[in-house]
Amino acid sequence: MKIATYNVNGINARLPILLRWLDEAKPDVACLQELKAPQEKIPEAAVRAAGYGAAWHGQKGWNGVAILVRGGEPEDVRRDLSGEPDDAQSRYIEATVRGIRVGCLYLPNGNPLPGPKFDYKLRWLDRLATRAAELLDEGGAVVLAGDYNVIPTDLDVYNPARWVNDALFQPEVREAFRRLVDSGWADAVRSLHPTERIYTFYDYFRNAFGRNAGLRIDHLLLSPALAPRLSAVGVDRDVRGWEKSSDHVPTWIEIADA
DNA sequence: ATGCCTATTATTAATAGA
Numbered sequence: 001m002k003i004a005t006y007n008v009n010g011i012n013a014r015l016p017i018l019l020r021w022l023d024e025a026k027p028d029v030a031c032l033q034e035l036k037a038p039q040e041k042i043p044e045a046a047v048r049a050a051g052y053g054a055a056w057h058g059q060k061g062w063n064g065v066a067i068l069v070r071g072g073e074p075e076d077v078r079r080d081l082s083g084e085p086d087d088a089q090s091r092y093i094e095a096t097v098r099g100i101r102v103g104c105l106y107l108p109n110g111n112p113l114p115g116p117k118f119d120y121k122l123r124w125l126d127r128l129a130t131r132a133a134e135l136l137d138e139g140g141a142v143v144l145a146g147d148y149n150v151i152p153t154d155l156d157v158y159n160p161a162r163w164v165n166d167a168l169f170q171p172e173v174r175e176a177f178r179r180l181v182d183s184g185w186a187d188a189v190r191s192l193h194p195t196e197r198i199y200t201f202y203d204y205f206r207n208a209f210g211r212n213a214g215l216r217i218d219h220l221l222l223s224p225a226l227a228p229r230l231s232a233v234g235v236d237r238d239v240r241g242w243e244k245s246s247d248h249v250p251t252w253i254e255i256a257d258a
Numbered sequence: 259a260t261g262c263c264t265a266t267t268a269t270t271a272a273t274a275g276a
Contacts, residue, residue, distance in 0.1 A: 009275085010265055034275085036266065061266055062274065109276055149276070168276060203276070204263035215276080247264080247276080 001098065001255045002026070004236075005145040005218050007033040007106070007201075007248035011064070014246055015043055021239055021250060022050050028070045029097050031104035031145040032056075034246075035064025042066065059090035065104050065146070067095050074102075081105075083127040091124070099258065100226065101135060105146035110167030118167050121149070125176040129183070135223065136184050141258070142223035144185070147248065149217055150177040152187070155197065156216035168217060185221035188233050188253045200249045202240055209240050218251045229256045 004027035008014045039058035053073035056066035074095030081092040091106040110121030154160045163169040199214025232254035
């Protein structure tokens, strides 16, 4: 079973890219972020014609997340992350797919800092940690996949010095991510490739992709019940080179049958 | 220290992304 996460940066602007990638990569589950479309303007018919059932949490203008299931439907969908009942930002969706609980998240960027956006990012990390602990308590097979907007270590950024003042690389953000992982999760990419430079994002600016000036900020965290079934991980780096691509790269794992 | 590029919203300029 192949589970992927992909920040599409506008699902309507990116629809040809998304459909081509689904056709070529054939993920069984695709967690999408930054749909940039309200609930009623997600291109559901095109997604279904490509062979995918879907559940999504849209928002006008920004954010928006979706879970796509090849030849099936997401079950028991929830779209909220507890802790901030009035939160209007669509950044989380969770569903069950063939016995695996899939959380799809788009963590706030947090720039500029200090300021309310950075404070919101820290609160969101707390809320995610709370949900993650609940899921661990349930003991099942879980993957938390998405755009975390966190650079975990120096190995995950082409030039650490350039990012020290950025919200993605702040010590408290990195520590919060580390605490989350250490509470019982496996960072799938690092489980199989502990020392390799693997990037999932390349800025549109400054020919970042051409220079391989990337970041690893899209992550898949696996619960203890799921981690032993991990058989492969990868990034579809070539997708970033397609014309009109997202600035993110699809990132995926292969899970063996239970 | 900031712009660079790209998408959305709403009307040609602002906001957000990372």
